[in-house]
Amino acid sequence: MLRNNLIVLLLAAAGLFSSCGSGNHYSLTGSLPTRYDGCLVKLTPATFFFSEEKPSPVDSVKIKDGKFRFAGTVQEPTVYMLTIDGVDYKIPDMASIAVVIEPGDVTIEYDTLGIIMAGTPVNERYMTTIGEAKRETVRQRQLLWQERDSVKRLPGSVENEVDNYYNLKSSAIFKENVIPASENFIREYAGTEIGEFFFFHCCGKDVYSKAFVDEVYPTIRPEIREQYETLIRARQEKQDYFVHSQKVTNVGMPYREIVARTIDGKEIRLSDYVGKKQLILLDFWASWCIPCIQEVPLLKRLQEKYKNQGLQIVGVSVDSDREKWQGALNKHQPAGIQISELKGWESVSRVDYGVQAIPFTVLIDASGKILARNPHGPLLEEIIEKYFSKK
Structure with a gap:
């Protein structure tokens, strides 16, 4: 009898563990x-x-x-x-x-x-809030893009202005649909890891309503808040430095040093050429930038025309992929000395000169002062011609 009772207990325990596992x-x-x-x-x-x-x-x-x-x-x-x-x-x-x-x-x-x-409960709740809001956003945006494309075909329409107008409308659609739905979902799971994740994943802290942030943000673990706030501080410092860089590289300001390497690994310093050449033309570009490639023929003509008078072009690539940079150099043969940090958009030189978009040019005169900031096409030719005609 004792043995039978033991077997029953073992079978019951096995069933319990099996049930828990399933x-x-x-x-x-x-x-x-x-x-x-x-x-x-x-x-x-x-x-x-x-x-x-x-x-x-x-x-x-x-x-x-x-x-x-x-x-x-x-x-x-x-x-x-x-x-x-x-x-x-x-x-x-x-x-x-x-x-x-x-x-x-x-x-x-x-x-x-x-x-x-x-x-499952959480995923179905996600679907009835954030998921449906995102689907509605896509549905409305599809109609919006159809309308935008129709407007672009109208006589006299300006493409950039049309795009800007409809991008603002697109942003408004997102705010009207997704943000309230995200707040509803996150509020239900506040104080859990699910709530924490979606708080940062769905939208930015500065996008939610103030009342929602005041209610939910304190429920997030202090160590997670500190990680986030550290990132925000670092981003703000980078932005502040970028704005500073734009101010200190205005016309009339002294040039800033650039240190980078050629495709074969030779280190080049901008200071090796400033003052030894009459005019330096910095050209910030990248292999993936079509407008940059379109400027190559003009820069070649300028280098050929003024090289004997002291023009030196220094191409500063913001590529991160050596092979793609090498391919562009081989295919397009851009003028002048070509260098790169191979750090992409994180290149120190791009930040130091406050370059927000490429192609971007900077002219540096023989005294090391910035003569012009980001001229292109005929204006670039005109500035260079006037500079050398005075010399």
Whole structure:
């Protein structure tokens, strides 16, 4: 009898553990057009955009017959990023979407408006708030872009002005739809890791309503707030320095040093040429910048015409990819000395000269003073001609 009772207890315990295990199971199934078969889908723990942590995917699978599926166990609802490599971005949210992994079966269907998510409590609540608001935003924007394109075809329309007008309307659509929905969702999960993540993921702190921020921001863990505020301070310092750089590189101000390397690795300093040449033409450009490439013939003509009078062109590439920079140099043969830090938009020289867009030119006279800031085309030719005619 004792032995039989022991067997019963062991079986009951086994059933209890089995029940607990099955209660933590989840599955995540996605459906999308079969043209994306073969694309790799990855499931990665979500991190805050300001976090230095870069987690690796915990699972990955290829799309087959328009489907992908993940399955496993989870102890508590956790936010993951679902990313798909090799997509054309025509479906909103297709490349990357936040999804809450929680016990149960989650389904995600992709269509031209984005995603439809269902199956578990948090994800369904996300769908009825943020998800539907994003789909409505896409729907309204599609109509807006049709209207914009029709206006562009009207006689006398100015493309830039039309684009600016409709971009403002597009921004207003987002604010009207997504921000209130995000606040509703986040408020429900305030004080949890889900609420914390979506607070920073959905919109910026300065975009939400003040009442919402005053209510929810204090519920976020102090260490997370400190990480975020440290980033904001650093961004503000960079912006302040950039504005300062624009002021101190105005016409009449002394040039700022540039240190970079040629494609073969030789270090070049701008100070090696200022004062030894009558006029320096700094040309900030990049291999991916079409308007920059279009200026190459003009700069070649200027270098050829004035090189004997002391014109020196120094091309400063803001590329980050050596091979692409090398390819552009080989293909277009730009004039003058060509250098780069290969740091992309983080190049020190770009920041030091307050370069907001490229192509960007700076003329430095023989005394080391800035003669002109960002002239192009006929104006650039005119300034150089006048300078050398006076000499």
